[in-house]
């Protein structure tokens with residue numbers, strides 16, 4: 619009796635097909651909270667690439683999303699046009715990329731049309747005709763990104779990561795799209811633990827000393843020793859009083875995420891923890907790229923992952939969007 623009354627309350631999400639107790643009406647669909655978050659995450663990444671205050675963070679997160687799904691055979695179909703384009707760009711600069719070339723190389727179950735449609739909608743590619751042949755050229759968004767990063771050697775790495783991250787995030791939770799369980803787990807763990815519902819960061823920051831400041835005149839130095847010498851020479855401070863005039867300038871290089879909680883969320887999503895952690899460390903997904911920054915901390919018997927601040931800032935934006943989506947539409951109980 620009890621079981622059936624509980625089941626009766628479950629309703630099917632129109633986006634991912636999972637049965638949930640609570641659905642929300644968004645864009646004329648009844649969707650679950652996971653799908654709502656997925657949509658907001660995609661918006662945050664998409665807008666982030668166009669927002670100077672979030673662009674660098676969005677590139678890092680996009681790169682991580684690409685790496686986290688890299689070996690996934692479904693994801694490969696979605697990123698193949700991108701890699702073929704990069705190949706032409708680097709190795710065969712003088713040759714146009716014909717649609718025929720892509721069609722004849724296509725070996726995936728996912729129809730090419732469906733994949734290209736997303737590239738075109740996102741402004742990554744455009745298809746133009748020349749002498750009766752269709753050519754794939756850069757869309758407006760891709761052109762803009764190439765322009766922004768043109769002065770860097772790793773421009774194609776950055777742009778490649780941007781495209782794959784954006785596409786993978788857009789497909790988030792869509793039926794027959796790549797499997798994003800690992801990305802879902804990361805997104806949910808950070809959104810739940812490190813950001814509040816208004817989109818404010820509530821996680822405990824992990825900091826490191828970036829520089830030292832002289833309290834007397836405000837001058838900045840890279841090392842404590844330089845500051846000490848400065849105080850003694852310029853301000854005539856006796857050596858035993860030097861320390862009280864030195865201030866450490868700290869910068870946030872991470873936020874502490876309850877490691878057991880992340881492992882639990884991964885398990886709930888059906889992701890192999892061992893494989894995830896192996897890949898996380900290999901590609902520096904979620905954690906700092908700088909190997910001198912620890913990826914894990916132990917404190918009072920509890921383990922914490924030191925999460926890259928880019929993820930936390932993108933998830934803060936995500937939760938703010940989530941709230942906007944909900945405010946616009948009435949919640950359906």
Ligand SMILES: [Zn+2]
Pocket residue numbers: 631632633634635636649650651652653791
């Ligand atoms: Zn759903």
Ligand SMILES: [Zn+2]
Pocket residue numbers: 832833834835836837848849852853
């Ligand atoms: Zn000074």
